[in-house]
Amino acid sequence: MKRQSFIRCFTAAGAALLLASCAHRDDPQAVLQEADRAMGGSNLKTLRYTASGSGASFGQAYQPGMAWPRINIPAYTRVFDYDNGAMQEDATRSRAEATGGSGLPLSGEQRATAAARGTYAWNVAGTAASAAPFAVDARVHDLWTSPHGVIKAALKNKSSLRTDGGKRLVSFSESGRFSAVAFIGSDGLVERVDSLVPNPVLGDVPTTTLYSGYRDYGGVKFPTRIQQSQGGYPVLDLQVNEVQPNAPAAIDVPPAVQSYAERVVADKAADGVWFLGGGSHNSVLIEMTDHLILVESPLYDGRAAAVLAEARRLAPGKPVRWLVNSHHHFDHAGGVRGAAAEGATVLVSEQARPWFERVLATPNSINPDALARSGRKVQLVGVNGRRSMGDANRPVEVIMIGDSNHAQGFMMVWLPKERLLIEADAYTPGAPNTPPPAQPNANNVNLVNNIDAMKLNPERILPLHGRMVPAAELYTAVGRRS
Numbered sequence: 001m002k003r004q005s006f007i008r009c010f011t012a013a014g015a016a017l018l019l020a021s022c023a024h025r026d027d028p029q030a031v032l033q034e035a036d037r038a039m040g041g042s043n044l045k046t047l048r049y050t051a052s053g054s055g056a057s058f059g060q061a062y063q064p065g066m067a068w069p070r071i072n073i074p075a076y077t078r079v080f081d082y083d084n085g086a087m088q089e090d091a092t093r094s095r096a097e098a099t100g101g102s103g104l105p106l107s108g109e110q111r112a113t114a115a116a117r118g119t120y121a122w123n124v125a126g127t128a129a130s131a132a133p134f135a136v137d138a139r140v141h142d143l144w145t146s147p148h149g150v151i152k153a154a155l156k157n158k159s160s161l162r163t164d165g166g167k168r169l170v171s172f173s174e175s176g177r178f179s180a181v182a183f184i185g186s187d188g189l190v191e192r193v194d195s196l197v198p199n200p201v202l203g204d205v206p207t208t209t210l211y212s213g214y215r216d217y218g219g220v221k222f223p224t225r226i227q228q229s230q231g232g233y234p235v236l237d238l239q240v241n242e243v244q245p246n247a248p249a250a251i252d253v254p255p256a257v258q259s260y261a262e263r264v265v266a267d268k269a270a271d272g273v274w275f276l277g278g279g280s281h282n283s284v285l286i287e288m289t290d291h292l293i294l295v296e297s298p299l300y301d302g303r304a305a306a307v308l309a310e311a312r313r314l315a316p317g318k319p320v321r322w323l324v325n326s327h328h329h330f331d332h333a334g335g336v337r338g339a340a341a342e343g344a345t346v347l348v349s350e351q352a353r354p355w356f357e358r359v360l361a362t363p364n365s366i367n368p369d370a371l372a373r374s375g376r377k378v379q380l381v382g383v384n385g386r387r388s389m390g391d392a393n394r395p396v397e398v399i400m401i402g403d404s405n406h407a408q409g410f411m412m413v414w415l416p417k418e419r420l421l422i423e424a425d426a427y428t429p430g431a432p433n434t435p436p437p438a439q440p441n442a443n444n445v446n447l448v449n450n451i452d453a454m455k456l457n458p459e460r461i462l463p464l465h466g467r468m469v470p471a472a473e474l475y476t477a478v479g480r481r482s
Helices: 002-026 028-038 133-144 149-156 301-314 336-341 353-360 370-374 442-453 471-477
Strands: 046-056 070-081 086-095 110-117 120-125 128-131 159-164 167-174 178-184 190-199 203-212 215-217 220-222 225-230 233-245 265-270 273-277 283-287 292-295 320-324 345-349 380-383 386-388 397-400 411-415 420-423 460-463
Touching: 028 149, 028 159, 028 167, 046 220, 086 133, 110 133, 120 133, 133 149, 133 178, 133 190, 133 301, 149 167, 149 178, 149 190, 215 233, 220 233, 273 301, 283 301, 292 301, 301 336, 301 370, 320 336, 336 345, 336 353, 336 370, 345 353, 353 380, 442 471, 460 471
Parallel strands: 292 320, 320 345, 345 380, 420 460
Antiparallel strands: 046 070, 046 233, 070 086, 086 110, 110 120, 120 128, 159 167, 167 178, 178 190, 190 203, 203 225, 215 220, 225 233, 265 273, 273 283, 283 292, 386 397, 397 411, 411 420
């Protein structure tokens, strides 16, 4: 009798444990809490790590659709502040290949700082901070898909759980920012994060981040290798050198960033031609008889909206019928969707046209952009060699820049009547009275070669970075007289 009673009790207890175990397997919160404990994240407020390795300049492919240009990263530090939703990255980078874009110099290293907190993002050069609103989504994503960040983000959001090959996959969304799937191993460590993050050019960008070689740092587990790909190509491969749990993290939003608003400053370059500056990237507005041509809509919807509003103010009643895109790099193409949402037909290089058709058809579903809200489809026209857009009163020529190391499918705009040349990245003027470099910039030399080959005679350069300058400054920069 006692034996039968014991068996009944044992069977009941076993069933209860089995039910609890099954419930645990079906409960994403329980899995996440287990992972948080295994990784030492429960009392983790901040984390700092240093690393070195390689990476790529995302969005700066030499040819449309190619892999992003490779870079070297000899020094890299990231600080995550989970309590305040902040992160900062300090990195030293240099080019690993000669072709393709990015803000990196053609030779030598560049040190840069990028940061975010809450809904603000900014960059720091020297001691000056500049707002980077177009980077908020990407930096919020990087904070909350970090090894501990992804667990903390999943715990505070509604999540779901499934298993695949012994891995527990927890899915969740950070509203308006990104969606993610965290792959958690049997040891409770995050091995991989698959995510989608909005991008002004690509729409929803698939991103995969791999974490491996975990070590214990004072009770906190952190990987010794971090690998990431975005848009199908590698962007990061780091070997972690040092990890400091709960390190100091004073990441405060600079006052200039808090008060930032997109500002467009219109300078008259000629009758009916305006140089639209006021930010890191410029545009040029050209007035025709019954419509407008806009050269370049950069960065993101916010900049596009400000530029288009200024166009309406300068030439009321005339629609922006054409947008000319100088090339496919993301900082110069980030406002294409915004301009297309207002009905502009987009002129791109024929080489880039199939790529643009494909990527602009991918929606920004996580954070719907102006194009998604408009319901329009982007109208694209390709240019091969040279195209005339103007009329007898104002000729406008779109011309390919050949043999550039910066990009293929690279275009400039020539206004022969006004003798104005509009170009991006082939030449960015230095500060006034800057002496010419000892070694001329290869992109500057190539632009002069193209001007000579096309028998152009510009009086002024309207660069899509920097200030409007006499053409003589370009020739001085390459060691020639105009």
